[in-house]
Amino acid sequence: NKDIKILAIESSCDETAASVVKNGREVLSNVISSQIALHTLYGGVVPEIASRKHIEKINQVIEEALKEANTTLEDIDAIGVTYGPGLVGALLVGVAEAKAISYATNKPLVGVHHIEGHVSANYIENKELEPPFLCLIVSGGHTHLVLVKEYGEYEIIGRTRDDAAGEAFDKVARAIGLGYPGGPKIDKVSKEGNKHAIEFPRANIDDAPYDFSFSGVKSAVLNHINSCKMKEEEIQVADVAASFQNAVVDVLVTRTIKAAKEFGMHKVCIAGGVASNSALRQAMKEACTKEEISLFYPSPIFCTDNAAMIGAAAYYEYKKGTRHGLDLNAVPNLKI
Ligand code: KG4
Ligand code: ZN
Numbered sequence: 460n461k462d463i464k465i466l467a468i469e470s471s472c473d474e475t476a477a478s479v480v481k482n483g484r485e486v487l488s489n490v491i492s493s494q495i496a497l498h499t500l501y502g503g504v505v506p507e508i509a510s511r512k513h514i515e516k517i518n519q520v521i522e523e524a525l526k527e528a529n530t531t532l533e534d535i536d537a538i539g540v541t542y543g544p545g546l547v548g549a550l551l552v553g554v555a556e557a558k559a560i561s562y563a564t565n566k567p568l569v570g571v572h573h574i575e576g577h578v579s580a581n582y583i584e585n586k587e588l589e590p591p592f593l594c595l596i597v598s599g600g601h602t603h604l605v606l607v608k609e610y611g612e613y614e615i616i617g618r619t620r621d622d623a624a625g626e627a628f629d630k631v632a633r634a635i636g637l638g639y640p641g642g643p644k645i646d647k648v649s650k651e652g653n654k655h656a657i658e659f660p661r662a663n664i665d666d667a668p669y670d671f672s673f674s675g676v677k678s679a680v681l682n683h684i685n686s687c688k689m690k691e692e693e694i695q696v697a698d699v700a701a702s703f704q705n706a707v708v709d710v711l712v713t714r715t716i717k718a719a720k721e722f723g724m725h726k727v728c729i730a731g732g733v734a735s736n737s738a739l740r741q742a743m744k745e746a747c748t749k750e751e752i753s754l755f756y757p758s759p760i761f762c763t764d765n766a767a768m769i770g771a772a773a774y775y776e777y778k779k780g781t782r783h784g785l786d787l788n789a790v791p792n793l794k795i
Contacts, residue, residue, distance in 0.1 A: 539773025
């Protein structure tokens with residue numbers, strides 16, 4: 460069997476990324492140019508700035524990825540690219556670039572769903588992992604519980620009704636003065652706080668046991684802050700952060716384990732930026748051990764947006780025969 464090398468491109472949000480992945484699991488290079496410092500000035504991602512930065516960086520990032528992988532475009536078997544969901548202007552940069560490379564080199568083009576990328580990040584360091592498994596995807600834009608039945612075959616069994624988990628982290632962090640991006644900051648400061656200091660609500664949704672809602676816990680934090688201000692009490696940032704994080708982690712873990720048992724899944728994966736949260740990892744580990752479920756998760760560098768995960772997903776799509784034409788377009792609200 461011939462080795463398949465894929466050049467993958469990711470530009471759906473605020474990271475310009477390119478990677479070369481061999482046979483879906485071996486990362487030969489993983490180059491990420493982050494715009495976070497730039498967007499921090501505005502307290503969040505500014506779409507127009509993101510697109511402009513992607514254009515400035517993308518050629519250089521791809522060149523580096525090829526060089527680091529010690530390879531050339533001639534040696535690549537296919538080009539994988541995220542075409543949705545995401546910011547349309549940001550996605551278009553990667554899609555146009557991938558189409559241009561595909562046209563110039565006459566190599567197949569494989570469009571990838573960003574969430575499928577996050578799921579596939581788990582294949583990179585867990586060589587023995589194969590479907591079927593249950594995956595919890597928690598990022599800045601998404602919160603999904605997905606049954607991965609086969610490579611590239613997904614069934615969504617739960618999703619957020621309002622804010623994504625990462626979005627809630629970012630908003631709460633801003634409210635307690637920790638700045639952007641909030642997830643990693645809450646994770647860090649929580650280590651100094653008491654997670655039982657404040658009892659924040661855990662939302663259940665009637666008739667949808669695997670759906671999530673994070674707007675309630677977010678509002679509860681905001682109310683808590685306002686009431687502290689009214690009473691002229693000092694806000695205990697570490698306690699608020701730890702208690703908020705605990706409420707979110709509790710819901711994520713409980714619902715994931717419930718779903719794993721209900722659907723008879725003995726393997727659970729977590730993915731997306733929030734999957735690098737240390738409290739989530741710890742709580743999920745304990746719960747899975749107790750239920751005799753094998754838990755998999757990627758290293759933090761493969762949890763947040765990167766192109767290696769897109770290369771892993773593109774490989775399995777390529778093997779299935781997925782090919783896109785030069786009419787491939789960015790789809791900001793792409794469904795899985
Ligand atoms: O997957 P990702 O890079 O981008 C999206 O596709 O959305 O996820 C970014 C999100 C942000 O909301 C960020 O605050 C959150 O992941 N995040 C974390 C941690 N690291 C990143 N949330 C909680 N704890 C962390 N350690
Ligand atoms: Zn993402």
